[in-house]
Amino acid sequence: xxxxxxxxxxxxxxxxxxxxxxxxxxxxxxxxxxxxxxxxxxxxxxxxxxxxxxxxxxxxxxxxxxxxxxxxxxxxxxxxxxxxxxxxxxxxxxxxxxxxxxxxxxxxxxxxxxxxxxxxxxxxxxxxxxxxxxxxxxxxxxxxxxxxxxxxxxxxxxxxxxxxxxxxxxxxxxxxxxxxxxxxxxxxxxxxxxxxxxxxxxxxxxxxxxxxxxxxxxxxxxxxxxxxxxxxxxxxxxxxxxxxxxxxxxxxxxxxxxxxxxxxxxxxxxxxxxxxxxxxxxxxxxxxxxxxxxxxxxxxxxxxxxxxxxxxxxxxxxxxxxxxxxxxxxxxxxxxxxxxxxxxxxxxxxxxxxxxxxxxxxxxxxxxxxxxxxxxxxxxxxxxxxxxxxxxxxxxxxxxxxxxxxxxxxxxxxxxxxxxxxxxxxxxxxxxxxxxxxxxxxxxxxxxxxxxxxxxxxxxxxxxxxxxxxxxxxxxxxxxxxxxxxxxxxxx
Amino acid sequence: xxxxxxxxxxxxxxxxxxxxxxxxxxxxxxxxxxxxxxxxxxxxxxxxxxxxxxxxxxxxxxxxxxxxxxxxxxxxxxxxxxxxxxxxxxxxxxx
Numbered sequence: 001x002x003x004x005x006x007x008x009x010x011x012x013x014x015x016x017x018x019x020x021x022x023x024x025x026x027x028x029x030x031x032x033x034x035x036x037x038x039x040x041x042x043x044x045x046x047x048x049x050x051x052x053x054x055x056x057x058x059x060x061x062x063x064x065x066x067x068x069x070x071x072x073x074x075x076x077x078x079x080x081x082x083x084x085x086x087x088x089x090x091x092x093x094x095x096x097x098x099x100x101x102x103x104x105x106x107x108x109x110x111x112x113x114x115x116x117x118x119x120x121x122x123x124x125x126x127x128x129x130x131x132x133x134x135x136x137x138x139x140x141x142x143x144x145x146x147x148x149x150x151x152x153x154x155x156x157x158x159x160x161x162x163x164x165x166x167x168x169x170x171x172x173x174x175x176x177x178x179x180x181x182x183x184x185x186x187x188x189x190x191x192x193x194x195x196x197x198x199x200x201x202x203x204x205x206x207x208x209x210x211x212x213x214x215x216x217x218x219x220x221x222x223x224x225x226x227x228x229x230x231x232x233x234x235x236x237x238x239x240x241x242x243x244x245x246x247x248x249x250x251x252x253x254x255x256x257x258x259x260x261x262x263x264x265x266x267x268x269x270x271x272x273x274x275x276x277x278x279x280x281x282x283x284x285x286x287x288x289x290x291x292x293x294x295x296x297x298x299x300x301x302x303x304x305x306x307x308x309x310x311x312x313x314x315x316x317x318x319x320x321x322x323x324x325x326x327x328x329x330x331x332x333x334x335x336x337x338x339x340x341x342x343x344x345x346x347x348x349x350x351x352x353x354x355x356x357x358x359x360x361x362x363x364x365x366x367x368x369x370x371x372x373x374x375x376x377x378x379x380x381x382x383x384x385x386x387x388x389x390x391x392x393x394x395x396x397x398x399x400x401x402x403x404x405x406x407x408x409x410x411x412x413x414x415x416x417x418x419x420x421x422x423x424x425x426x427x428x429x430x431x432x433x434x435x436x437x438x439x440x441x442x443x444x445x446x447x448x449x450x451x452x453x454x455x456x457x458x459x460x461x462x463x464x465x466x467x468x469x470x471x472x473x474x475x476x477x478x479x480x481x482x483x484x485x486x487x488x489x490x491x492x
Numbered sequence: 493x494x495x496x497x498x499x500x501x502x503x504x505x506x507x508x509x510x511x512x513x514x515x516x517x518x519x520x521x522x523x524x525x526x527x528x529x530x531x532x533x534x535x536x537x538x539x540x541x542x543x544x545x546x547x548x549x550x551x552x553x554x555x556x557x558x559x560x561x562x563x564x565x566x567x568x569x570x571x572x573x574x575x576x577x578x579x580x581x582x583x584x585x586x587x
Contacts, residue, residue: 439547
């Protein structure tokens, strides 16, 4: 059965179109793969019966000739997307047992295009983390291992379950969400493609909120072409999300011309951070060489406020989280701890029992920076610096069409590493956070092995709503890199 | 800025999260470290810079002030830990 799960999403689509394969066969192979991958802990909830029913409905549609973009293709969905009738937890104890009575717009779009739900993937609790170790349901294991070692590695976070599921070949593609790098960093750690679209491109409606001015859903796939296909299906204008942007969704796959001649690629000099491992630097140089060889033109650019991006993010994101997560109070859904019988104690006891350590830490930081007397010094200051960070990007995009950077400052690290130092963990997002603050689209693709045989990612950042150029250049890099290694753990 | 244990208890109260003494103890160090680190933003000259409210340059859309959805009390209450007669149930708040 393994050949059915080793394909790219677009290859499976083509086989289904040619009727050389049924959605039912394809889905059965993936259900078996999801079961075989249980040691990775990539799924919080498996939905095999629903998957089979959706696959059979897809085959019936195809017999009638009425198919969508993703008809019959089995996907994994991050457990941050509300799925009607299927438990949605955000990997938090406080939402355990929550079964939404509505469907997120992005997943509704996927089902409208005929996709099949395999299950809901594990993640960092409320998407807060860069390791997937903050999940209430336990960490996800990266299907990759260092050469000659069986030490367990993290898949990155927060979309670590989605990254692991796609890498281990138990789902053809998955959804993730990215607030400061939560699609791109796990994609790099697991050797898959992760695309964070422009803020406003994919609806946030029905996605459990973390930091509303930053959160953005996006695809995690095995190829750039698959990312293009997924994004087209996920994206839409949504009147239910007031920050959704009303513009047509292009055929992103058609943008993959394989041509970058004359494209100006910026290399931001401030991304050469101190202490960066030589293998990351080498990969970055390699990426520049590949693009130049394909006819693109390199230019050094300056984004002078880069070093302030992380501290800005760690004020803004917790501030918004402290407001968004106020709704988990033990009254409307999820966990309730009765406390001493008063309402205040019910709130305080429920939130104490329901949230994990990292979530509590961020809610306290967020509450502090928004509190009277500190609002201006922290929160408003961070919003001002955010304006300057966004302006750096706007100015550099007057000179170049795209920016090329590494995705993360290292390959996947071991489970348990960096856990005792929140600041060391936050540094994982140093290359992904700036584009998030500016709302720009970014893609990470696997570009080469580390010295220890682990995947390393390169990131391209584009202009707002120019995912087409981003995908086009990513396709050229992907071809040049030819990264086709497989993880040591495969589901089938 | 270093914060003390009383401040940690104060923030936890505002955030409606119960913390015990041991947690407060370790949070003093963790939160102080994070706040020390974010204070580097003080080095940035932001004189006259407008704080960002939205990364997307767009006017917020308006719609007619009319009901678009509703009539779903059962859906709204379905996940409630405790509900009765079409309402959420909470401990008594008025004597």
